[in-house]
Amino acid sequence: MxxxxxxxxxxxxxxxxxxxxxxxxxxxxxxxxxxxxxxxxxxxxxxxxxxxxxxxxxxxxxxxxxxxxxxxxxxxxxxxxxxxxxxxxxxxxxxxxxxxxxxxxxxxxxxxxxxxxxxxxxxxxxxxxxxxxxxxxxxxxxxxxxxxxxxxxxxxxxxxxxxxxxxxxxxxxxxxxxxxxxxxxxxxxxxxxxxxDPLLDPNVVHIRLTPGLSPEVFSSIGEWSHGIVLEGYGAGGIPYRKRNLLKAVERVAGEKPVVMTTQAVYGGVDLTRYEVGRRALEAGIIPAGDMTKEATLTKLMWALGHTADVAEVREIMERNIAGEITPRG
Structure with missing residues (x-):
């Protein structure tokens, strides 16, 4: 041996x-x-x-x-x-x-x-x-x-x-x-x-959602990054009251992949549970499911190493490749 x-x-x-x-x-x-x-x-x-x-x-x-x-x-x-x-x-x-x-x-x-x-x-x-x-x-x-x-x-x-x-x-x-x-x-x-298959695009930014996060800051990051991991609250969602981050996310997500994970350690993201989550889905957010933050970031880098097409990246991110995500259904 x-x-x-x-x-x-x-x-x-x-x-x-x-x-x-x-x-x-x-x-x-x-x-x-x-x-x-x-x-x-x-x-x-x-x-x-x-x-x-x-x-x-x-x-x-x-x-x-x-x-x-x-x-x-x-x-x-x-x-x-x-x-x-x-x-x-x-x-x-x-x-x-x-x-x-x-x-x-x-x-x-x-x-x-x-x-x-x-x-x-x-x-x-x-x-x-x-x-x-x-x-x-x-x-x-x-x-x-x-x-x-x-x-x-x-x-x-x-x-x-x-x-x-x-x-x-x-x-x-x-x-x-x-x-x-x-x-x-x-x-x-x-x-x-x-x-x-070592193709990677490291130009991915991980942003932690916090109360008061500026839509302008998010939009600025979206201009030069190739993809964003947004670490949200709980089961997931985007704030739109007073500071309309949702609108900024929607603009970026139309051109580049924005993937939502959660600040909670266990349970993962379920954007169908709350109204704020469903709005995020409608804005084009890609849910990370129950992937770890580390797996979400590295998988997005790997996905972008193969394609910049948002729909193709979504398909890769939602597909179980190495045991990283529990398939839906």
Whole structure:
């Protein structure tokens, strides 16, 4: 059983410097500090492609990571990607759209405490990722605090706590205890030839709806961006009283895709529930359903990488591609 670890940096690879923690360690060094042998029932090999704090990760880096995964798929039984936690959920979602029908487990993991610090969670998370990567479940996943979660359903919900990630609107896939894997939910197994489709348009803006948001600001953003993710309240809707944001949204949505997600963690968007939501639908808003904010943003970038036609983007956004959205009906 051969497993590849792809290193990209992050807290898991960080060491203390005069200016704070900074990604510095290679994947080999991480394994050594974690006390994980490269011949321990698994044959573990490593490849370092980046060494960045994940705050610095950009869409172009998702392509770099995707390329590394794609070129190694046929040579390994599983792949583990070590990554910083701040943008890990964006990377796992982006990879899920770019890499489809992956025939082996591809598992992202990281840590909230650097591997160089006492009581770091890095060894625990690495072992969880390696255990799952050796079990042959095809697809893209995230391993954190003994849990395995689908890559398109993960969000970071705590900035400091060790149990920083949760699966949103979707069950956990499995958990690992004492080196044993307990499967909780089996996602649909990808079928067909592996597809690496890295076309992305990063000119997408995420706007959080707040009381008093200026229609003029929204219109200005709509002029130069290629698409907008609007993070609304609750089940979704656009205000039109006093400041008529709805009219501004309607003008932009006629030319460019405007996708609505929600500030609520669970439940997703249902624009048919309230009058303000139905008005938003009539204005041309594309509902994100129960997708995470991370999946919504990366999917819109990926959709726009293939077409600028609003109707075609709508069809892509409403179609389940990698388990990111619960189909309607």
């Amino acid at each position: 051969r497993i590849l670890i792809i290193g990209t940096g992050g807290t898991i690879a960080s060491a203390r410097t005069e200016k704070g923690y900074k990604a510095a360690l290679s994947a080999d060094e991480i394994l050594e500090v974690a006390g994980i042998k490269k011949r321990n029932g698994l044959i573990i090999e490593t490849e370092d492609i980046l060494n960045l704090d994940s705050t610095l990760i950009q869409p172009e880096d998702w392509v770099t990571i995707g390329e590394a995964v794609f070129r190694n798929l046929s040579d390994y039984d599983g792949i583990v990607i070590t990554h910083g936690t701040d943008t890990l959920a964006y990377t796992s979602s982006a990879l899920s759209f770019m890499l489809r029908n992956v025939p082996i487990p591809v598992v992202l993991t990281g840590s909230m405490l650097p591997i160089t610090e006492p009581k770091s969670d890095a060894p625990r998370n690495l072992r969880t990722a390696l255990t799952f990567a050796s079990k042959g479940f095809p697809g893209i996943y995230v391993a954190f605090m003994d849990k395995i979660m689908l890559g398109t359903r993960v969000s970071k919900v705590h900035s400091l706590g060790l149990n920083a990630f949760q699966s949103i609107n979707y069950p956990d896939i499995a958990y690992v205890k004492g080196g044993e894997l307990k499967v909780l939910h089996r996602p649909e197994v990808p079928q067909g030839e592996v597809i690496f």
